[in-house]
Amino acid sequence: MSEPIKAPAPAAAGRAATKKELPEHFKGYKHVWVFIEQERGLVHPVSWELMGAGRQLADKLQVELAAVVVGPEGEATRQAAAEAFCYGADLAYVVADDLLADYRNESYTKALTDVVNTYKPEILLLGATTLGRDLAGSVATTLLTGLTADCTALDVDTDGSLAATRPTFGGSLMCTIYTLNYRPQMATVRPRVMQMPDRVERPVGRIVSHPLGLIEADIVTKVLSFLPDRESANSNLAFADVVVAGGLGLGSPENFQLVRQLAAVLGAEYGCSRPLVQKGWVTSDRQIGQTGKTIRPKLYIAAGISGAIQHRVGVEGADMIVAINTDRNAPIFEFAHIGIVTDAIRLLPALTEAFRARLSPHSRDRLAS
Numbered sequence: 001m002s003e004p005i006k007a008p009a010p011a012a013a014g015r016a017a018t019k020k021e022l023p024e025h026f027k028g029y030k031h032v033w034v035f036i037e038q039e040r041g042l043v044h045p046v047s048w049e050l051m052g053a054g055r056q057l058a059d060k061l062q063v064e065l066a067a068v069v070v071g072p073e074g075e076a077t078r079q080a081a082a083e084a085f086c087y088g089a090d091l092a093y094v095v096a097d098d099l100l101a102d103y104r105n106e107s108y109t110k111a112l113t114d115v116v117n118t119y120k121p122e123i124l125l126l127g128a129t130t131l132g133r134d135l136a137g138s139v140a141t142t143l144l145t146g147l148t149a150d151c152t153a154l155d156v157d158t159d160g161s162l163a164a165t166r167p168t169f170g171g172s173l174m175c176t177i178y179t180l181n182y183r184p185q186m187a188t189v190r191p192r193v194m195q196m197p198d199r200v201e202r203p204v205g206r207i208v209s210h211p212l213g214l215i216e217a218d219i220v221t222k223v224l225s226f227l228p229d230r231e232s233a234n235s236n237l238a239f240a241d242v243v244v245a246g247g248l249g250l251g252s253p254e255n256f257q258l259v260r261q262l263a264a265v266l267g268a269e270y271g272c273s274r275p276l277v278q279k280g281w282v283t284s285d286r287q288i289g290q291t292g293k294t295i296r297p298k299l300y301i302a303a304g305i306s307g308a309i310q311h312r313v314g315v316e317g318a319d320m321i322v323a324i325n326t327d328r329n330a331p332i333f334e335f336a337h338i339g340i341v342t343d344a345i346r347l348l349p350a351l352t353e354a355f356r357a358r359l360s361p362h363s364r365d366r367l368a369s
């Protein structure tokens with residue numbers, strides 16, 4: 001089986017004529033920033049994944065990598081900034097104000113745009129989470145700059161521009177987008193697309209505090225109460241080490257239970273391709289792919305999935321892909337590490353029984369940890 005495709009290298013040729021000279025007032029914009037997304041004291045892991053990507057960009061550009069932490073005054077915000085240094089930040093900009101205790105678009109947009117306008121980064125990265133998408137859009141429109149959403153690869157071009165690659169035309173092509181004449185160059189990246197960097201214990205470095213400059217009366221949106229989503233802890237798909245997924249080839253929602261049974265024996269999470277969500281066989285939080293979740297498990301077992309590009313972009317970060325498909329010409333065999341040409345409806349129960357017989361509960365836990 002062939003190696004997973006890498007995002008195509010950005011090509012400078014052909015766009016030279018489109019590039020105007022960067023306006024004088026943008027020439028001072030320097031350094032790479034990552035917005036550290038925290039809610040109720042918890043930093044979203046995508047922020048650390050972006051620190052890894054940001055470090056590589058900063059090293060190529062030979063500039064500093066900064067974390068931007070926005071949140072309420074107190075320990076959680078301090079801790080988020082301290083943690084950013086363990087993931088490679090050279091410095092952290094902190095806007096701490098109790099008006100920032102809950103995410104509200106107006107206050108967070110004000111905080112982030114003010115810091116950008118004051119300290120002028122050339123690149124600003126955010127996670128493509130619900131919060132990050134909302135914030136990135138309004139920050140980009142307030143700053144009148146370009147934003148490339150849901151990137152799958154980030155690089156620096158020969159002239160130092162950010163080359164932000166993302167799927168286009170329904171995921172059938174990859175395109176590389178440049179923000180040539182405005183600053184900062186903004187991009188969002190979905191969780192699990194970038195590799196999590198190693199955490200290295202480091203002392204807290206330079207912190208630059210910046211005031212919010214708002215009062216409650218300035219903010220139209222009021223948070224009346226907070227209702228946690230009880231279902232949100234049920235699916236740990238994006239972060240699972242072992243994932244078993246099924247596609248249309250399974251033929252019926254009853255047969256999809258075979259996927260769930262194998263996942264249960266392996267201590268794995270289960271997922272599916274998009275048509276199963278559209279048919280109402282499986283809930284949308286289990287969808288894997290371009291418009292679902294990106295996964296990076298150690299082992300991914302795909303049964304009755306053809307391997308369309310929109311599915312592929314969500315799974316090609318897996319260490320080992322095992323595909324079960326009756327069609328030996330199915331596209332999934334082009335990027336699977338192990339391909340099994342057979343009927344998944346017969347093989348899945350056999351695999352479940354074989355693993356049940358051989359795996360003790362203890363080894364299942366180890367497999368999934």
Ligand SMILES: Cc1cc2nc3c(=O)[nH]c(=O)nc-3n(C[C@H](O)[C@H](O)[C@H](O)COP(=O)(O)OP(=O)(O)OC[C@H]3O[C@@H](n4cnc5c(N)ncnc54)[C@H](O)[C@@H]3O)c2cc1C
Nearest residue numbers: 247248249273274289290291292304305306325326327344
């Ligand atoms: C904008 C856009 C976004 C999209 N986003 C996503 C996304 O996030 N995730 C996603 O998955 N798709 C997405 N899609 C849909 C995608 O293009 C494919 O249509 C989809 O992935 C196909 O799902 P599938 O592989 O389950 O079905 P099919 O393509 O129908 O494949 C079924 C496979 O099962 C095999 N098969 C049949 N019977 C058996 C059997 N008994 N045992 C084993 N194999 C069998 C067949 O040979 C076939 O290869 C998106 C499409 C668009 C346009």
